[in-house]
Amino acid sequence: MNAYILLAISIVSEVFGSSMLKATNGFKKIIPSLGVIVGYGIAFYGLSLSLKMLHLGVAYAIWAGLGTALTALVGVTIYKENFNGKKLFGLVLIIGGVIFLNIDGVH
Numbered sequence: 001m002n003a004y005i006l007l008a009i010s011i012v013s014e015v016f017g018s019s020m021l022k023a024t025n026g027f028k029k030i031i032p033s034l035g036v037i038v039g040y041g042i043a044f045y046g047l048s049l050s051l052k053m054l055h056l057g058v059a060y061a062i063w064a065g066l067g068t069a070l071t072a073l074v075g076v077t078i079y080k081e082n083f084n085g086k087k088l089f090g091l092v093l094i095i096g097g098v099i100f101l102n103i104d105g106v107h
Contacts, residue, residue: 001049003049003050003052003053003054003059004050004054006046006047006049006050007046007047007050007054007059007062007063009042009046010042010043010044010045010046010047010050010063011043011062011063011066011067011070012070013038013039013040013041013042013043013046014039014040014043014063014067014071015039015067015070015071015074016035016039017035017036017037017038017039017040017043018039018067018071018074019071019074019075019078020032020033020035020036020039021036022075022079023035024036043063047059047060047063057101058101058102061097061098061101061102062098062101062102065094065095065097065098066094066095066098068094069091069094069095072087072090072091073091
């Protein structure tokens with residue numbers, strides 16, 4: 001399987017797991033808690049498989065950066081968290097950093 005497809009699956013799973021954390025109510029709710037465990041399990045497994053083909057720094061930057069940005073967007077859309085210029089600027093910086101690291105990682 002393509003390394004970037006594995007990484008994308010890993011990112012989506014990490015975002016799912018992170019998003020479920022809020023719904024667990026401190027791990028008092030079983031279904032969201034299982035969602036966290038499954039989401040993170042798939043995320044780390046997919047990341048580990050993608051690292052067979054990608055550089056660690058590039059893969060982790062993409063995984064962490066896009067995971068953070070997407071989780072922030074989930075917070076805004078699903079959990080109705082505030083979205084303002086500072087948050088937008090931060091997301092742009094994260095995505096820009098991922099792009100620059102990716103450009104550097106391409107030979």
